Amino acid sequence: MITSDRMAVVDRNAAALGVPQKQLMESSGHAVAREVRSLVDPGANVTVVAGRGNNGGDAFVAVRFLDDYDVSVRLLGRPESISTDIARENWDALGSAEYDAESVGDSRDFDLGDPDLVVDAMLGTGVTGALREPEATAARAINDADCPVLAVDVPSGFDADTGEAAGVAVDADHVVTFHDAKPGLGDLDARVTVADIGIPEAAETFVGPGDLLRLRRDSTSHKGDHGEVLVVGGGPYTGAPALAAQAALRGGADLARVACPQSVARELQGYSENLIVRPFAGDHLAPDAVEHLLELAREHDTVVLGPGLGAADDSLDAVRAFLTDYEGRAVVDADALSVVPEVETDADLLCTPHQGELRKMGGPEASDWRERADLVREFARELGHVLLVKGAYDVISDGDRVRVGRTGNPGMTVGGTGDVLAGVTGALAATQPSLDAAAIGAYVNGRAGDLVAEESGYGMVATDLLDRVPEAMWGER
């Protein structure tokens, strides 16, 4: 089952893998033609009613595969207003090859004729609201016709994501839908065929530029809409929490605060004037700071727990106590990870171990990423939390789905890149579901590293990544 948002992600990822949308449209059109053949015999009279988006484009392609049928095409609206290049190219191909194809600008001129089969390609997943004219009139005419109706992808007017139609919708007998079933189609009184259109599985598995489509910045955004992140860390190390907090800001958070020991706070301010520090007493985290941390955490959308914390016994006791009572969302990194398997918590955790840390958590070992993907999924299910296991291929799982991030390069083995990842992921987790936050975080962090390497080769330091995070996130659309 796939939603239209997710379909757009997969579609863009396929294009990045070298399978552009026009090619998918060709496969979709071919699948529509196959379906027509299974319903009526050659020579039959088929009317294609097409809209101006890619749903119509699929049907234009189908026509070329049905030369032994008597096909006529009605495009609703003016050809100049066809909304995508690939649909227009396929419309133009019908014209230059002199197929029976005409446009209908006014609903009063719409005449369905007396076909043996109607192909409904007015609207697919791009529908917004109730059908407008001339589509609404055409839908009524199609529903009144005394012949079977084959809908392309979804019946026009029907929003498959919500399973509802905002007004009149085509009442289809058959639906040929692409790549995967759409959520609401199963409830319809229609026979649904899922057609494989040649989208590689890698477009679903590997995180790609399509996943970045999930990130949106509304022009009406307010401060706070994109999240406030609390980084809890520092003690033996100062740089780590500073990097994570700056990465959260680069990753789009509106605010990042660092809760750290007093001894670290003074130094932190030297890293960046953008950092807001909430110190607690002492030179490392201990259980007596936990109450204060929980209060602070509740004022933030997400917590990044662990950078530079160290593994002192009382610091780990404090992490345990914190996680036991915390109920929000947290990215857990570095030494804090070892506590996760033994703690009972209602928190929604996104754990970011490298393979050594995963082993310490009792997690699986595998050198082959495919094998690791299965094992990480099982371990995530056991833990009940999202895992992002860092490596040349980052494996991300919520215990059900698995995503793999393969951006990044050997230059990124330098210290601090993990802190950047934790911070970026913490920011993303404020606006995205955990699995997507982890997947996009891994992709963006690796891509930032690739941008640094493209410009100056290896020998990068973690702060180089920070500057490249926004470009990695927003530059490639």
Ligand SMILES: NC(=O)C1=CN([C@@H]2O[C@H](COP(=O)(O)OP(=O)(O)OC[C@H]3O[C@@H](n4cnc5c(N)ncnc54)[C@H](O)[C@@H]3O)[C@@H](O)[C@H]2O)[C@@H](O)CC1
């Ligand atoms: N991976 C994919 O996403 C693929 C999509 N394909 C096809 O592309 C379709 C989606 O294409 P599009 O995104 O272009 O969208 P559609 O073709 O579904 O609809 C977009 C067009 O409809 C108009 N429109 C929207 N709501 C309307 C309403 N209520 N009344 C009248 N007109 C309305 C828009 O102005 C636009 O011109 C899919 O359903 C499928 O058929 C296939 O080509 C294969 C691959």
Ligand SMILES: [K+]
């Ligand atoms: K349709």
